[in-house]
Amino acid sequence: MYTNFLKDYKSEVITYPNTNLNNSILIFWDDEICDNNEIKCLSKISNLAGISSKLFSKKIVALNDNKRLLININSILYFYYEGTAINIITDNNSIYRVNHSLSFWEGRLLEENFIRCQKGYLVNIEKVVAIVPYFNSTLALKFKGHDKTVPVGRKFAKHFKDIIGW
Incomplete structure (x- = not known):
C-alpha cells in the first residue's frame, strides 16, 4: 500500500512479513535528501503505533556530532x-x-x-x-x-x- 507512495523518494522501505506485526513497515530516509513531510509523518505514525519500538526495543536513536546512532539501553x-x-x-x-x-x-x-x-x-x-x-x-x-x-x-x-x- 505505501510502497507505491514511496517509490519516487530516496528512502528505503523494509517490510517484516514474518513478524506478528501485520502489514508493518519501517521507513528510513536521509534528511538531507528527503524533505517530504508526508513521508516523515508516515514514519512518525508508524513509530507512534509502536512498530519500531517492538522491533528495536533494546536500542534508542541518539544524536552525537550530527550523526544518528543506535544506543543499547x-x-x-x-x-x-x-x-x-x-x-x-x-x-x-x-x-x-x-x-x-x-x-x-x-x-x-x-x-x-x-x-x-x-x-x-x-x-x-x-x-x-x-x-x-x-x-x-x-x-x-x-x-x-x-x-x-x-x-x-x-x-x-x-x-x-x-x-x-x-
Missing part, C-alpha cells in the same frame, strides 16, 4: 534535562542527545529498570553502585566509572527507597 547510565534538550550519559561517559521528553522515556523504559529520581533525571537503577546521603534528607546516586553523582529529590526519595527495598 543497557549501556545508558541516566537521562538528564539540560536547557531545552534531553541528554543521556552512557557507561563509557559519552554524552548523546535524544528526542522526546523525560516522561516519554520514563514510560518507554519502565520495564527496563529506569526510574525517575528527580524532575530532571531518569536513571538506570541497574547501573547504580552506591547510594549516599545528600543534603536536606535527600540521596545521591553514584555510578561505576562515572565521577558525577545524580541527586534523588525529596519528592522521589520514598518511591525510590520502596523500589530498591530500603
Whole structure:
C-alpha cells in the first residue's frame, strides 16, 4: 500500500512479513535528501503505533556530532534535562542527545529498570553502585566509572527507597 507512495523518494522501505506485526513497515530516509513531510509523518505514525519500538526495543536513536546512532539501553547510565534538550550519559561517559521528553522515556523504559529520581533525571537503577546521603534528607546516586553523582529529590526519595527495598 505505501510502497507505491514511496517509490519516487530516496528512502528505503523494509517490510517484516514474518513478524506478528501485520502489514508493518519501517521507513528510513536521509534528511538531507528527503524533505517530504508526508513521508516523515508516515514514519512518525508508524513509530507512534509502536512498530519500531517492538522491533528495536533494546536500542534508542541518539544524536552525537550530527550523526544518528543506535544506543543499547543497557549501556545508558541516566537521562538528564539540560536547557531545552534531553541528554543521556552512557557507561563509557559519552554524552548523546535524544528526542522526546523525560516522561516519554520514563514510560518507554519502565520495564527496563529506569526510574525517575528527580524532575530532571531518569536513571538506570541497574547501573547504580552506591547510594549516599545528600543534603536536606535527600540521596545521591553514584555510578561505576562515572565521577558525577545524580541527586534523588525529596519528592522521589520514598518511591525510590520502596523500589530498591530500603
